[in-house]
Amino acid sequence: MNRLLNWSPSWQWFHRLGSPRWFYQASGRWLPWLSLLALTLLLTGLVWGLGFAPQDAKQGNSFRIIYLHVPVSFLALAGYYIMAIAGAIGLIWKMKLSYMVMKAAAPVGAALTFLALFTGAVWGKPTWGTYWVWDARVTSMLILLFLYLGILALQYAFHSNEAGNKASAILALVGTANIPIIYKSVDWWYTLHQPATIKLTSAPSMHPDMFAPLLVMIVGFYCFYTVALLLFTRAEILRRERKSVWVRELALGGPAL
Amino acid sequence: MHGGFSAYLRRDLLLAYRRRGEAASPLIFFIMVSTLIPLGITPESGRLAEIAPGIIWVMALLATLLSTDGLFANDYQDGSLEQLLISPQLLAMPVLGKVTAHWMVTGLPLTLVSPLLGVMLSLPQEGYLPLLASLALGTACLSLIGAVGAALTVSLRRGGLLLSLLVMPLYMPVIIFGSATVQSAIDGFVWFGPLAILGAMLAAAVALCPLASAGALRLASIN
Amino acid sequence: MHGGFSAYLRRDLLLAYRRRGEAASPLIFFIMVSTLIPLGITPESGRLAEIAPGIIWVMALLATLLSTDGLFANDYQDGSLEQLLISPQLLAMPVLGKVTAHWMVTGLPLTLVSPLLGVMLSLPQEGYLPLLASLALGTACLSLIGAVGAALTVSLRRGGLLLSLLVMPLYMPVIIFGSATVQSAIDGFVWFGPLAILGAMLAAAVALCPLASAGALRLASIN
Amino acid sequence: MPNTSLLTVERLCFERDDCNVFEQIDLRVNAGDIVQIEGINGSGKTTLLRLLTTALQPTSGTISYSGQSIDLCRYQYLSDILYLGHQPAVKMTLTAAENLRWMTAGSSACPETALVAVGLAGYVDVPCYSLSAGQHRRVALARLLMTDALVWFLDEPFTAIDKQGVGFLENCMRDHVKRGGAIVLSSHQDLRLDGVRKYQLMPHTDQRGL
Amino acid sequence: MPNTSLLTVERLCFERDDCNVFEQIDLRVNAGDIVQIEGINGSGKTTLLRLLTTALQPTSGTISYSGQSIDLCRYQYLSDILYLGHQPAVKMTLTAAENLRWMTAGSSACPETALVAVGLAGYVDVPCYSLSAGQHRRVALARLLMTDALVWFLDEPFTAIDKQGVGFLENCMRDHVKRGGAIVLSSHQDLRLDGVRKYQLMPHTDQRGL
Numbered sequence A: 001m002n003r004l005l006n007w008s009p010s011w012q013w014f015h016r017l018g019s020p021r022w023f024y025q026a027s028g029r030w031l032p033w034l035s036l037l038a039l040t041l042l043l044t045g046l047v048w049g050l051g052f053a054p055q056d057a058k059q060g061n062s063f064r065i066i067y068l069h070v071p072v073s074f075l076a077l078a079g080y081y082i083m084a085i086a087g088a089i090g091l092i093w094k095m096k097l098s099y100m101v102m103k104a105a106a107p108v109g110a111a112l113t114f115l116a117l118f119t120g121a122v123w124g125k126p127t128w129g130t131y132w133v134w135d136a137r138v139t140s141m142l143i144l145l146f147l148y149l150g151i152l153a154l155q156y157a158f159h160s161n162e163a164g165n166k167a168s169a170i171l172a173l174v175g176t177a178n179i180p181i182i183y184k185s186v187d188w189w190y191t192l193h194q195p196a197t198i199k200l201t202s203a204p205s206m207h208p209d210m211f212a213p214l215l216v217m218i219v220g221f222y223c224f225y226t227v228a229l230l231l232f233t234r235a236e237i238l239r240r241e242r243k244s245v246w247v248r249e250l251a252l253g254g255p256a257l
Numbered sequence B, C: 001m002h003g004g005f006s007a008y009l010r011r012d013l014l015l016a017y018r019r020r021g022e023a024a025s026p027l028i029f030f031i032m033v034s035t036l037i038p039l040g041i042t043p044e045s046g047r048l049a050e051i052a053p054g055i056i057w058v059m060a061l062l063a064t065l066l067s068t069d070g071l072f073a074n075d076y077q078d079g080s081l082e083q084l085l086i087s088p089q090l091l092a093m094p095v096l097g098k099v100t101a102h103w104m105v106t107g108l109p110l111t112l113v114s115p116l117l118g119v120m121l122s123l124p125q126e127g128y129l130p131l132l133a134s135l136a137l138g139t140a141c142l143s144l145i146g147a148v149g150a151a152l153t154v155s156l157r158r159g160g161l162l163l164s165l166l167v168m169p170l171y172m173p174v175i176i177f178g179s180a181t182v183q184s185a186i187d188g189f190v191w192f193g194p195l196a197i198l199g200a201m202l203a204a205a206v207a208l209c210p211l212a213s214a215g216a217l218r219l220a221s222i223n
Numbered sequence D, E: 001m002p003n004t005s006l007l008t009v010e011r012l013c014f015e016r017d018d019c020n021v022f023e024q025i026d027l028r029v030n031a032g033d034i035v036q037i038e039g040i041n042g043s044g045k046t047t048l049l050r051l052l053t054t055a056l057q058p059t060s061g062t063i064s065y066s067g068q069s070i071d072l073c074r075y076q077y078l079s080d081i082l083y084l085g086h087q088p089a090v091k092m093t094l095t096a097a098e099n100l101r102w103m104t105a106g107s108s109a110c111p112e113t114a115l116v117a118v119g120l121a122g123y124v125d126v127p128c129y130s131l132s133a134g135q136h137r138r139v140a141l142a143r144l145l146m147t148d149a150l151v152w153f154l155d156e157p158f159t160a161i162d163k164q165g166v167g168f169l170e171n172c173m174r175d176h177v178k179r180g181g182a183i184v185l186s187s188h189q190d191l192r193l194d195g196v197r198k199y200q201l202m203p204h205t206d207q208r209g210l
């Protein structure tokens, strides 16, 4: 297996990607562009959505929180899978960088999940009349937050970086199976007891004028997520490689990246 | 030695037998907390009956969770775990043996004593059989999932509550289907559906959890 | 050093700070189990509201109970307890210091986070202030009483669940008056009565529990 | 020193679960003495030391400190002794310096200096979980450099300590007794010090094979 | 023995959290060898033994058993070794005999005989929590009398053992190597055996003070 990795040329990119130093330098080149893109998209989406999109017939202006809520929720979920995949790659190919990405994805994801819950709760007050209901999606989101927190806590509870990385990767993988199960089960369990009075997707197929800014926001948030992930990963790389020659050179005012 | 399965099963049962008082604790915890409920919530039997399936399940879950903590901790402290890690056999088999022993001294007695709590919490007649069946399958799932958490936290001194953070989210599907089994029986629906799902979860857990625990245990020596 | 009170308070806070992840666990346990309840019992806000005060109190009790286990266990294992026992000062003061630290890292955060759970379990508006007040007093009682149990079981390896047997009966009055405080506020009665009783219990516990724990700790070295 | 010795043990008996661990121990420790308790494994050395430090209560017999029963001058006695048991009482999550500062609270000496003296230079601010077995014990042994205690009770102090460390410890003990202190220790190794008095503990005859 | 040695360690490196514990260890252990690993506290003796027993994974370098990398003959290797670490792996609630029977499951020798041989006559059926520190370690050491393992790894086997016990252990080791076995042990004490090869571990220079 190892020999395969070493000799097959098609694996070279993979190996290079595994080098923290290469990644640090490359991501340094991508970052300004990505940040710029994220900023423009988010600003456009926000101004468009909050200022120009038509008002909702039933919900009035309160619906505008959708422009925050939906992208954040999407990314909170997607972020978990990104984290789990990074962990799996780390476990299988013993790739240091992959663990660093996983470690960076945990706080970002946890923050996004919290934001999703928070925006949802704020939105819930005007629409449902209460901040909180035990609906399938809401519950699975809460459990997602717990999973994120568990991974964060586990990571920091270990003294040894290596053990912490492997442990959180294992937990992330076990959790991956859990999210769909939770979602399905809560959905099923809720409908067993009473008809679905509250559905998140109650908004009838959206008006295109409302939907376009939402799309912009979603793409913008994806870019923002990438930027955040890169920043956290770079910080982790510096911390982890602080003893290596290239980081020392960097700290001593080496070539700007 | 069947890859260590039966050896570890027997040893852990012997250890539990030597500390009978301790081994009975989850059971007593289960009973005791269930008596706290009427004190804290309501003594009216009508309202108790409504919440009984859920309460019994939640308490069974907590009792299992609390005893899971000790699954590998003693072995870690006295060096037995290190010996296990360098033994030639596949690690998953001894782990499965230990989990089975754990279930036999916690989940099984809990299941057997649950009808008593049903009486105390005025559980309706139709609920007893599904309660027994769902607890039997469900607590086995809980022991298996708990083993993964216990293995992950074994090298962290006093990981007991961290453990609950890790495994509680993984426990949630079990409790949903567990209490749904009982609830649908009480409401007059067929209760094989949720029970079958519990069975499927158990099958998956038997296959995967010992492997995940074995992987996690190897981390203990690195830390 | 004020008879060791502040020294031990500071040390235990430092230790908790060093293991922040662990120290946050009772809190997380509290939140997590409170989410189990709707899953296990019912998600309807009307019915949740009825049982919310009791559930929150039972869960706060369990969270405190679980973390009590570690109050002296670490010190026993690494030999610090032996050193404490042969130190010249009165044993009760260090014990009180340790219990205070324990309350500050479990009971206090639990109290502060309880309104959040109130929201999740649809606790009626009038219940929040009494919930906070009763939890603040009550968790302090629980920590003090728990210390006696922890001291009694410290020399028994893995006394976690045995501990619960010992202290649970002593916890009952606390939970009765604690949840009664909240319940009577919701029902529109004056809630100072039960709260005052909680306060009296706390005063008695502060006076007696450190002495009882000190006595119990001396037994640990005999075993 | 006058004719009252620092520590006098008279007819000390201890039984555990109706089974005699030892009978009738008589021992005098004067200022300047090093008493090494010897005996095969299980002969009761640890038990004796724990009795002397009041961690255990004797079944009968008396222990006196400067001529006074230690039950009467408990505070004084406990302030004047130092006990290093089997377990080093080192907290894993604290650094070596924090541990030592905490263990010797009230002492005016500097923990960092003591740690460097016991060979832990470079490990002063490292959390103790990442120390080796011998380094753990060294953290605890650093207490000896910082204490004002008159009587030291050391239970197998050389466990896990390397040769150079043993030499250092022996010097430490020599200095202590020169200053008028006294030491009671248990060890299976012979000390390279002059004037060590050995006290041989006989294994109890009352075997537990009932 | 032919020119392949029993255990060959080549260019073994281990780093913990990017901090070298040691670099480039080369070691050959032949049948009949006793290798004593020496070094000051914290020099990495325990770490080396745990690497050799596969409890830790080396950062680089190879360990081979009878000329084959131990990753390839893992089952065979682990069946042929015995490791006694710092902690004796003795269960407190089981009796000495039960502990030993359990630890040596599969062996045909009689645990009671072995316990008597290590000086625990009268303690065979006593729960281990009422044994002294040295007696605990003797229970674990009794494994040496019952095992078929070829290579023994012993981490400070003389800890807490009295003089007579040390002599007994040394005899035990002599017999083992005479039978063609090999022993790698760490100890701060000098062994009174012939032909002990010493391997000196240097403390790692890469100090952790950044």
Ligand code: HEM
Binding pocket: A066, A069, A070, A073, A074, A077, A116, A117, A118, A119, A120, A121, A123, A124, A125, A127, A128, A137, A138, A139, A141, A142, A200, A201, A202, A203
């Ligand atoms: C704390 C409460 C809430 C949480 C945790 C939450 C969670 C989520 C999640 C995870 C998603 C996207 C994932 C998916 O599409 O499957 C989502 C989408 C959405 N949410 Fe929420 N939500 C909450 C409250 C609300 C409220 C109060 C409303 C408004 C009535 C709402 C309306 C929506 C809409 C319209 C979508 C997009 C629907 C879709 O494209 O599928 N949510 N929410």
Ligand SMILES: Nc1ncnc2c1ncn2[C@@H]1O[C@H](COP(=O)(O)OP(=O)(O)OP(=O)(O)O)[C@@H](O)[C@H]1O
Binding pocket: A159, B222, B223, D129, D130, D131, D132, D133, D134, D135, D160, E016, E021, E039, E040, E041, E042, E043, E044, E045, E046, E047, E048
């Ligand atoms: N769990 C750990 N985490 C981080 N560093 C550790 C850990 N255990 C040991 N070390 C470090 O590794 C080095 C080697 O430790 P090791 O236990 O192998 O030493 P040793 O030679 O066995 O010492 P001793 O003679 O004291 O037993 C030490 O400097 C120690 O500080």
Ligand SMILES: Nc1ncnc2c1ncn2[C@@H]1O[C@H](COP(=O)(O)OP(=O)(O)OP(=O)(O)O)[C@@H](O)[C@H]1O
Binding pocket: C223, D016, D021, D039, D040, D041, D042, D043, D044, D045, D046, D047, D048, E129, E130, E131, E132, E133, E134, E135, E160, E162
């Ligand atoms: N907790 C206990 N309960 C019952 N008996 C005990 C306990 N601890 C020790 N003993 C018994 O008391 C006797 C003396 O034990 P002690 O630990 O004092 O021996 P020791 O001389 O220190 O031995 P070692 O050299 O092995 O440290 C032993 O025979 C032991 O079996």
Ligand SMILES: [Mg+2]
Binding pocket: D045, D046, D047, E132, E133, E134
């Ligand atoms: Mg002893």
Ligand SMILES: [Mg+2]
Binding pocket: D132, D133, D134, E045, E046, E047, E155
């Ligand atoms: Mg060592």
